[in-house]
Amino acid sequence: MPQPVNDELLAGRYELADIIGIGGVATVHRAWDTRLHRPVAIKLFAAGDDLANTQRFDNEVRVLAGLHHPGLVTVHDTGTTTDGKPFVVLRLIDGPTLRHHMTDGPLPVDEIRSLGAAVADALSHVHDHGVVHRDVKPSNILLDHDGTPHLADFGLAHSVGSTRLTRTGLIVGTAAYLAPEQVRGADVDSPTDIYSLGLVLLECLTGHCEYTGTDIETIVSRLHRSPIIPDHLPTDLARLLTLMTAQSPRDRPTAHQCADALRTGQTTAVSAIPPAATRKRALIAAAGLFTAIGIAWAVAPGPTTPVSEPPDAAKPALVQASTPTTSTTQEAAAQLVAATSTSATTEQQPPNMAEPAPVPQQEPQQVQAEEPQPRPGVEPAPHGPGKDDKPVPPGQLKKGKP
Known part of the structure; x- marks a missing residue:
């Protein structure tokens, strides 16, 4: 049981303990559920006009509460403090993040296959329910005492086609792991999470982040070049990472295909572009x-506008x-x-656009006049000179008929 930081219970039920994580819009506390007698994690958001909108916040939490998978950090409860701060009660994963786990250098290939397949399974469940995480990164993957990964922090997640829950003026995602379509400001879908997971797995293999620099430099760099896949990787893993980090979302495999490929080592069944899309x-x-x-x-994008636009x-x-x-x-x-x-x-621009084939020039056809057919009962005229066409003796001219 964690040691409470004060005697006041949150929502009359939860004892807040030490801080175990700090994000851009929320702080995560270790806590104790006095009603069910179990440790939990409480994500306490800062008060603000956007997050204080109860209807939007509750809609987001209901989406997350509908996701039940062993590879996800389950939502237990939600509420609002007396001073208007929304909070979410989560399952406590008492272990390091993948970011902390990678501090000693690259991870073994077999461990990366197992870890990547587990995260891809969780993403497959999320995508099947029409939800996109939008912020897959090492610090959002928690490892329990057995090393099993759990995908956390759905603060930026949204249902496909729904209103986004994002504070005005802030980037939707983390610069180093954004997909190209996020950078362009286009609509995002499940392939966005696949791209981010590909960068995470690549970082586990190389020991360094693929795109570095300032936030703007990092964002611009992915538009100019694709990630560099090391030559020493197994062929199937190199091909899978290439597909996962393709520039076009339609060229990326699904989360289910990624999980199967990571477990079996076979990428022949990975069809990046389905026949219908072809x-x-x-x-x-x-x-x-x-x-x-x-x-x-x-x-x-149109003319540059202030960052404070929606x-x-x-x-x-x-x-x-x-x-x-x-x-x-x-x-x-x-x-x-x-x-x-x-x-x-x-x-x-349409891919593989072929130039129109030249139209072959047709040579003019020679039309041969048909010979007149003889009428029935009429004897055809003899060929050659007619009866009036007698030979003209030399020195005489043939008189023309009037």
Whole structure:
């Protein structure tokens, strides 16, 4: 039983103990449930206009409460403190994060296969329920005393097609693990989590984060190059990571396919693009370049706007600066906007568009006049000179008929 920090019970039930985690919008406490006599973790959010909106907060929590999987940190309860701070009661995973586990260097390949398959299983369950995590990273993967991973921190998760629960002006996700579509400000779906998990597994294998630098530098770099997959990796693992971190979301496998490939070592069954999508590609290519230009214009970000715009707007995801803006930061931000504009046009252009085949020139056909057919009962005229066409003696001219 954790030692309480004060005698006051949260919601008349929970004894708050020491802080075990601090995030951008919440603090996680170790706590004790005095009613069910069990240790729990309580995520206490800061009071604010966005999170204080009870209806939106409750909708988000209900989505998370509907997820039940061994690889997830289960939601037990939710409520609001007397001073208006929302909180969520979670299952306590008393162990290190994957980030802390990687401090000693790269992990063994077999351990990464097992860990990755378990996280992919959890993501498959999440995606099957129409939820996208949007913030898969090492610090959000908790390891219990057996080393089993648990996916945590669904604070940025949302149901596909629903209103996003995100504080205005903050980036949706963590810069080092964002998918390209998140950077472009496009809608996200389950492939976004697959990309982030691919970067996490790659970091476990190499011992370093693939994209580094300032937040803006990190964001821009993924638009210019794909992750570097080491040559020494097993062939199946290298191919799987390449598919998981593909630039286009439609080229990435599902979470279920990733879990199977990590367990079996077989990637031949991983079909990045289903047949239906292939047929759709052919139709898009047949539509021509004008359709691609129209789509690119529709999704391309408009003029640069302040970071305080609502995150639902289709614009590049920028990080709220914690220090005064400098000229270098402004130049990097301008580079990000230019990169996303170019990337958006490239992304929407139909792949493998073939030039129209030249139409073969047809040679003019020679029309041969048909000989007149003789009428019945009429004897055909003899061939050669007629009866009036007698030979003209030399020196005489044939008189023409009037």
